[in-house]
Amino acid sequence: MSTIPQARLTITADQVKKELKRLHEGKATGPDNICPRVLRACADQLSGVLQRLFNLSLRLERVPVLWKTSCLVPVPKKGRPSVLNDYRPVALTSHIMKTLERLVLSHLRPLAPLGCGLTEIKQLYEDRCCGRILAITEDSHHPGHELFTPLPSGKRYKSIRTLTTRFFNSFYPQAVRLANTFSHPPWITPTPSPSTSLCFLIYCTSPVIVYMSVLFTFKLSTCLLAHCLMFVFILS
Template identity: 60%
Template sequence: MAFRSGDRQEQRRVQRELKETLRTCRDNYRRKLESKLEQNCVRDVWTGMKHITGMKGKDTQTSGSLDRANQFNQFFNRFSSPPATPLSPPSPHTSTLSQGLVTTGQVKRQLDRLHQGKAAGPDGITPWILRTCASQLSPVLVHLYNLSLSQERVPLLWKTSHVVPVPKKSRPSDPEDYRPVALTSHVMKVMERLVLAQLRPQNHLRLNVSKTREMVMDFRRKKKTPSQPLKIKGEVVEEVEDYKYLGVVIDNRLDWASNTDAVCKKGMSRLYFLRKLRSFNVCSRMLETFYHSVVAGAIFFAAVCWGSSIRASDSNRLDKIIRKAGSVLGQKLESLETVVERRTRKKLLSIMDNKQHPLHHTVDRQRSTFSHRLLQLRCRRDRYRKSFLPHAITLYNNS
């Protein structure tokens, strides 16, 4: 009404009142989040921070109609279809599980390896319970496993899974644009690992050539002949210069330049969310929580793999993002080199303590007979000298 009437004084009054109302609402919402943080309601705090920053604001959930669910079931069930040609069973003398000989020690070792943070399956049994009560539950599970193998029957609840379709693209349309994530029983997973350990030479795995990529790492200065294309069953495998594997971009030069570009891009986008959260004048504790979980989680992801091998210019780019985040928080943060060295030492110590780790015997052979130091590996190239294991041994000896 004030705008239509042309009354300037009334317009200014309405604008001031609107700004004051918005400021009051923001302060009330900030106090609400801080009270939730003091009450340790982490889920409500994260929901509020995502609303403030606009992080993951897009709704990627698909429609919940029954026809859509049946379409997903039919599409994902194609993986459970029996093979065209029957597979020959393993011979009795090559597998102890063919006679149902599962020991208590085998089951207990598998229970001790369970990740306690995993979600429970349809049976509601969490891996935390199985790992904590491994000594008490191992004899019971041995009896159930041997009974199942002797009768060649698996309980229905063990075979049941909750499949959650996760989008591969920002705008999925077809079922092929979704990746099935199945929540299965951890009791059944333990049994599958025991069976797989015996049937590993006869796993009958089939390679999907259309999803296979070839990466040639040739560090010769003079390449006399170009590499020949790789063919599998008559199909040519696509050759790439870099490939993203488990969230890390690996290139054919092993200089981690492509991975640094991806990390810097992700770090700058997360830094925007941090600045937007600070505009609400939230407490420093909430800002630190957001930084360590969102910003630092993106920058230091798998830093043990590439942190010691990147170029100085790439390291300075990441440190610049860290310094910008520190200016937002109002405190000095750890540099990339400091974080990489701390995590590398911790990873090496965990390898030395875990006899099941593939690198345990390699590190154990480097122990010195005269001191607690580790003998350094022979490194002819600087590329190998800056890799994980030689760099970790150097840090261990200097600590």
């Protein structure tokens, strides 16, 4: 039996109602076809129902597949697109899942250790993560410096290949929508989300707090662990 303490997160109906009221009515619907305007207008009636669903998801450590599914919609970059590169892919996800994600984020943000303030969420995507990890590996006084141990050179490529194959098969399913037609939903790497970046930074700055948080209890984002482990092998 694991001796790692786990903090249970319980969501209240008032918290759900507050997040539903913050939804933007003009946003497009996700694969579940639930309009954010409906969620916002019926926040009083839906808060209790969604509260029970969210708490059940947290307790069972399971997330409905439809909540994790995203739909890619090609949006023209200019007036008259002629080739595929003239389109920009936009991923549409469930607004119910976004609401749950924001509720979990509000629980994770206070877990930042003293002296290691979290960077703004919008600055944590893509290259920002790589630069932050590189700075941690070069700073021997950083709390997360000991997390990164170089591997023998002969094992690096094999380890990266194994990890990428394993985690690419466990990511969110995405489908491309054109008019009312959907493609077959393959399992591919999702677009980085605020929860992934925040959890990754907490993971790097405090290995003790992350185990005590709701992160491992809820298993919010599968790609978090994949990104962490892959960066460890690549930067070593």
